[in-house]
Amino acid sequence: MSPADLSVCFVLPSAYGYFTDGVEAAGGGARQLSFISRALADELDVHFVVGDYGQPAWEVVDGVTLHRAFRSSVETPVWRQPGRLVRLFAAMRRANADVYLYRGYPFLATVTYTLARALRAEWIYSLGNDSHLTTDIDRLPILFRTLFVRALDDAAAIVAQTDVQAEMLRKRFDVPSTVIPSGYPPVESTAPHAERKGILWVGRLDRQQKRPHLFLDIADAVPKATFDLVGPDGEEPAYNERIRSRAAELGNVTDHGSVEPDTVHDFYRDAAALVNTSAFEGFPSTFLEAWRYDTPVLSLSVKPSRYASDAADSGYADKDTEKLAALVRDVAADPSLRVQLSRPTYEYFQEHLTIDSVVDGYRTLLGRIRVDK
DSSP, rough: OGGGEEEEEOOOOOGGGSSSSSSSOOOOOHHHHHHHHHHTTTEEEEEEEEEOOOOOOOEEEETTTEOOOOOSSSSGGGOHHHHHHHHHHHHHHTTTOOOEEESSSHHHHHHHHHHHHHHHHEEEOOOOGGGGGGGGHHOOHEEEEHHHHHHHHHHOOEEEHHHHHHHHHHHHHHOOOOOOOOOOOOOEEEEEEEEOEEEESSBBBTTTOHHHHHHHHHHHHHHTOEEEEOOOSOOOOHHHHHHHHHHHSSSEEEEEEETTTTTTTHHHHOSEEEOOOOOOOOOOOHHHHHHTTOEEEEEEEEEEGGOOOOOGGGGOOOOOOOHHHHHHHHHOOOOOHHHHHHHHEEEEHHHHHHHHHHHHHHHHHHHTTOOOO
């Protein structure tokens, strides 16, 4: 079977909002797969299993056939609702693909692997967050941990986003992987740094990983700068309320809440800098979205050089909140420093991290897979 004859199906229920208006989109991984699927649809038969938002059982958007699975819910895990698994299997069977690709949590990885093999198809695992190889696996029941290891061993391919993730896979599971970074479409123009205002934070209000409370600490410590908080609520209502209330109390913070995927780009374009307060990441889409607009990234705990050149670490605070506050203070006041910090990562993005480069990686990977159907 030649690559042109290959049928591939991406599986990520949270991605539907990146194909249609009026549905909340969630997660950088979902956005990435929406980019990749659209780009490959010009040459392959591409399908995508998405969540149930009341849409038709199947529809075609930008050349990608979308298949409705189950209604997503953060309150009820999949393993408590066998009916959701039935709907997932029905959607995957309707796609009738040669290869199924899933990106994300180990539990649903084991499920999609099992269903793909039941359909006599190949399966690819695309690693998202670093935690998918550590704490997320350790929380699984022993049966699913065992099945996840089997899925990795039997995968047609495994995609890591960074060399660090590839090494994690090798050390813990002794499996090879192909490193394909995340990417983003380039933009035609960027805003002059002298005209930019506001220090930006973008993400879900997640206490353990994203830690927006630390962003508000920085805003409190740098009262002369203005700050923009952008993102939907997380899974802890009490924490969400604390963050929203504290943001409202700080006179230099504007809480924009959840915004449409296309609207968020205006914030990156106009920001003096993006601040990242995450405890850990996979390949943060927020970095890519900032870099493509020539916007500097100031990061508390996640080392930017993991995803770009060593020069990216000029904005790294090495887990020191006082150092991060000093960086924010300086960048907010000095447009020339913004240029100095942002230009190396902007150039690196243009050369290595555009979506075309990423799609080339997936195209090559899929071309190596042999399917007998």
